Amino acid sequence: MTFRLLLPALVCIAAALPASAERADREKEIVVGADKLVADDANHTSTFEGTVVVTQGTMRMTAAKVTVKEDADRHKFYVANGAPVTFRQKRDNADEWVEGFAERAEFDDRNDVLRLYNRAKVKSNQNEITGDFISYDMRREVAEVSGAPPGKAVPPDSRVKVIILPPKKGADTDKKAASPGMTLKSDPGAQ
Numbered sequence: 001m002t003f004r005l006l007l008p009a010l011v012c013i014a015a016a017l018p019a020s021a022e023r024a025d026r027e028k029e030i031v032v033g034a035d036k037l038v039a040d041d042a043n044h045t046s047t048f049e050g051t052v053v054v055t056q057g058t059m060r061m062t063a064a065k066v067t068v069k070e071d072a073d074r075h076k077f078y079v080a081n082g083a084p085v086t087f088r089q090k091r092d093n094a095d096e097w098v099e100g101f102a103e104r105a106e107f108d109d110r111n112d113v114l115r116l117y118n119r120a121k122v123k124s125n126q127n128e129i130t131g132d133f134i135s136y137d138m139r140r141e142v143a144e145v146s147g148a149p150p151g152k153a154v155p156p157d158s159r160v161k162v163i164i165l166p167p168k169k170g171a172d173t174d175k176k177a178a179s180p181g182m183t184l185k186s187d188p189g190a191q
Contacts, residue, residue: 025057025089032066044070052080058090063105075110084119091124098124102134112138117149131160 035050046068054061063082070076085105089098103118113135116122120134131145132154147158 025059028057030054030056034066052082059087060089061085061087061105071110073110075108077109078105078107080105085116096125098122100134114138115149120145129160132158 032048032052032054034048034052036048038047038049040046048066048068050064052061052063052066054063054066061080063080063085065082066078066080068076068078081104084101084103087100087105090096091098100116100120100122102116102120105117106115107113115136116134118132119130120132121128121130122134129143129145131147133144133146133149135144136142145160147154147160
């Protein structure tokens with residue numbers, strides 16, 4: 001793949017991640033429903049278990065277990081486990097939704113970094129990225145997709161796959177030419 005094709009593909013991948021999530025959601029209350037809560041005030045940790053549903057504005061996440069650890073500055077580190085963990089959130093200034101799936105999700109609100117582990121997938125409209133590890137740094141707007149988390153060897157059968165469809169020719173071509181990017185199509189055989 002040439003650099004000329006790679007750059008627009010990476011822009012599309014980044015657009016599919018929560019960077020463009022509804023910004024107003026951060027100002028809304030967080031509501032958590034679960035079968036059980038263990039709150040450890042001494043260690044600043046809360047653990048929600050059993051059909052956990054977290055909502056904040058347009059964002060909705062489901063998991064089997066969510067652990068929240070708060071540091072001295074009140075920043076939170078979230079770890080969600082499930083089969084799978086799912087999330088869905090409206091994109092900012094668009095009538096589109098971002099959806100994600102993974103066996104484990106971590107979010108560091110101090111550094112605004114989201115990490116998805118094991119059979120990770122993020123979709124937005126027809127754009128889709130899959131890999132065993134997806135990381136997104138929201139401040140730097142940098143995405144990393146890999147067949148394995150950092151520090152682990154990538155198994156021979158684990159790959160990142162992106163299918164890029166050329167724009168359709170016709171009346172819509174002029175409109176699409178004005179906006180950069182490509183359309184990604186999901187691989188029906190992937191995960």
